[in-house]
Amino acid sequence: MKFSTRILIVDDEEMICESLQAWFVRDGYQVETALSGEAALKIVENSPADIYLVDIKMPHMDGIEFLTRLKECQPNAIVVMMTAHGTVQTAVEAMKRGAMDYFCKPFDPDELSLFMERILANKALREENNTLKELLSESNQQGLSEVFIVHSEPMRAIFSKIEEVAPSSAPILITGETGVGKDMVAKAIHFRSERSCGPFLAVNCGSLSESILESELFGHEKGAFTGAVKARRGRLEMAHNGTLFLDEVGEISQKMQVSLLRAIEEKSFLRLGGSQPISSDFRLISATHRDLPSLIKEKQFRDDFYYRINVITIDVPPLRERLDDIPVLADHFLKRYAEETGKSLGGFTHKAIDLLSSYHWPGNIRELRNVVERAVVIARGRMIGAEELTFVNPRHDAGLIGSATLRELEINQIKAALESCNWNIVRSSKRLGIDRSTLMRKMKRYRLDRC
Amino acid sequence: MARKGSRKTGESHIDIVPIGHVDALAVSVVAANLQTLMGLNADTLPLHPEPEYAYLAVRSQYAAGKIIKELESIDEGSRFKLGIVQCDLCTPILKFVFGESQLGGKAAVISLHRLQDKDPARTYLRAAKIGLHETGHLLGIGHCQTHDCLMAFVSTIEKLDGQPARFCTACQYEISRTLKYIFG
Ligand SMILES: Nc1ncnc2c1ncn2[C@@H]1O[C@H](COP(=O)(O)OP(=O)(O)OP(=O)(O)O)[C@@H](O)[C@H]1O
Ligand SMILES: [Mg+2]
Ligand SMILES: [Zn+2]
Ligand SMILES: [Zn+2]
Numbered sequence: 001m002k003f004s005t006r007i008l009i010v011d012d013e014e015m016i017c018e019s020l021q022a023w024f025v026r027d028g029y030q031v032e033t034a035l036s037g038e039a040a041l042k043i044v045e046n047s048p049a050d051i052y053l054v055d056i057k058m059p060h061m062d063g064i065e066f067l068t069r070l071k072e073c074q075p076n077a078i079v080v081m082m083t084a085h086g087t088v089q090t091a092v093e094a095m096k097r098g099a100m101d102y103f104c105k106p107f108d109p110d111e112l113s114l115f116m117e118r119i120l121a122n123k124a125l126r127e128e129n130n131t132l133k134e135l136l137s138e139s140n141q142q143g144l145s146e147v148f149i150v151h152s153e154p155m156r157a158i159f160s161k162i163e164e165v166a167p168s169s170a171p172i173l174i175t176g177e178t179g180v181g182k183d184m185v186a187k188a189i190h191f192r193s194e195r196s197c198g199p200f201l202a203v204n205c206g207s208l209s210e211s212i213l214e215s216e217l218f219g220h221e222k223g224a225f226t227g228a229v230k231a232r233r234g235r236l237e238m239a240h241n242g243t244l245f246l247d248e249v250g251e252i253s254q255k256m257q258v259s260l261l262r263a264i265e266e267k268s269f270l271r272l273g274g275s276q277p278i279s280s281d282f283r284l285i286s287a288t289h290r291d292l293p294s295l296i297k298e299k300q301f302r303d304d305f306y307y308r309i310n311v312i313t314i315d316v317p318p319l320r321e322r323l324d325d326i327p328v329l330a331d332h333f334l335k336r337y338a339e340e341t342g343k344s345l346g347g348f349t350h351k352a353i354d355l356l357s358s359y360h361w362p363g364n365i366r367e368l369r370n371v372v373e374r375a376v377v378i379a380r381g382r383m384i385g386a387e388e389l390t391f392v393n394p395r396h397d398a399g400l401i402g403s404a405t406l407r408e409l410e411i412n413q414i415k416a417a418l419e420s421c422n423w424n425i426v427r428s429s430k431r432l433g434i435d436r437s438t439l440m441r442k443m444k445r446y447r448l449d450r451c
Numbered sequence: 452m453a454r455k456g457s458r459k460t461g462e463s464h465i466d467i468v469p470i471g472h473v474d475a476l477a478v479s480v481v482a483a484n485l486q487t488l489m490g491l492n493a494d495t496l497p498l499h500p501e502p503e504y505a506y507l508a509v510r511s512q513y514a515a516g517k518i519i520k521e522l523e524s525i526d527e528g529s530r531f532k533l534g535i536v537q538c539d540l541c542t543p544i545l546k547f548v549f550g551e552s553q554l555g556g557k558a559a560v561i562s563l564h565r566l567q568d569k570d571p572a573r574t575y576l577r578a579a580k581i582g583l584h585e586t587g588h589l590l591g592i593g594h595c596q597t598h599d600c601l602m603a604f605v606s607t608i609e610k611l612d613g614q615p616a617r618f619c620t621a622c623q624y625e626i627s628r629t630l631k632y633i634f635g
Pocket of ligand 1: 150176177179180181184185289329366369420421
């Protein structure tokens, strides 16, 4: 966030401007300076900054006047006043007129860095309140924060629904194709609910074997099975006062559905090998890319469990149904990866954007992210062009079939499945309709490996 | 002269300039750390006089910027100069600094004044950390968001002591890349 933050320093003393500029540049900000209020207003006209550091005492237009004029055209600007003489009176006046804070020159280094942290936090807060554009969702484990882009009409609708349903404790089912952002939606709900201080525990039901999943969810007592050398708390127990996220809930066996159903209804359960009921108060969010109603028809999913987990449904549409999001997301990932790799990239060419918008995105946003990441790595110029975009699963209906051999088609199919399942073997093999060992054999034969 | 002549091309190097009365051991420890952590060979130039030109009577401190300018004007030796002083340093906007550097420039300076501890080994370690940080800036590296990296900004002596004496992998990579680019 820091790196895209622009600071404008307004001070009539050149040395102060230079010194402050040097400090902020080293700290990773984009910094401009102006030696007078008038000069600063000119800059504001063309390209407003995010944060302004303004000296109170300046000849001609003083800091207070600049502040007043600035607030007329940019009411949400973050303005910090600086004073060399500790004139508390004027500082108070500045705060009344909308300055966020003031400090005395010279600054204490610690004060300055704490101060900037506070301003940045505040800036994030305001952005969240002011626009629907991005919603900061925090990842529970690493405390990383990822930006959730909300741009297109369908995504805005989802965002308002998230806000509407977050406060209650009703179970939510998030549906949508792979890679559309179901995880992100789940986290967004948790972090906007009253349980946000509690844990957010995710269990990927598709990637664990039945017995491991069972002890993962319910925990076990010492000696419950060979290898259970110590008692262990399960996710249900750990999610107390927080949110339990059952990802790929469509993959749960019917037997497990029964146990879970009971635990949800009674709000209590037994650890494996245990006899003491354990109660836990959690909110349940589930997600699946599968069509549960048709699984129910095929008797592969229990309807009583379905009704229990599906009190509220949030359906996240595939990327090809929200074309407006494509340029915004592509740009977002471009910035992120350019920053990570230290490349300076301006954006995408028109051709590239057209190509991105016409692709069918079977792996949705995850696939878009991978395509952009790759393009950033191989990019040579300042702009990413169409030729730098490589898709794992180009449309075959575009005449490719005739020229491709059966072997090539198979490789493409397998690659696409792996890619869209994030290289999860179990899920990919299900998707391809072959068993796990066959898939692994084929991967070996075709030397398919995550690159 | 012999020193200059002994430099092989392709060898990364920096000159350390003791300014005024400074603890010679601190200078050696800083030099040793530049060598081991950054792969920069450090030569120590002869002592420079006390920086009276940088004294600010109103603040009873020394202007870091003026000392850097002075270091910049030394023509001989390495393209990089790291000054070490005992006196207290400040900048126009900061009440004090442990060190100051030109981002991607020629010269930097560090002060032992606020790094002093009863245990001299601790003082030297602090000086080495600040020296490495400021030298990182000389190579064009800005502040790092990784907390346990020497390129993170530290504003207090406690935070400095809590910082491990190493660069994160990203900064380390940048350092070797830049040195390779500059010294071939
Ligand atoms: N609206 C969004 N803004 C920014 N990034 C997004 C958005 N939606 C998804 N992503 C990114 O796309 C990737 C896939 O998202 P996520 O894991 O939430 O998808 P999913 O639907 O849960 O996928 P799967 O079905 O495979 O579990 C993640 O890296 C996520 O950061
Ligand atoms: Mg997911
Ligand atoms: Zn620094
Ligand atoms: Zn670092």
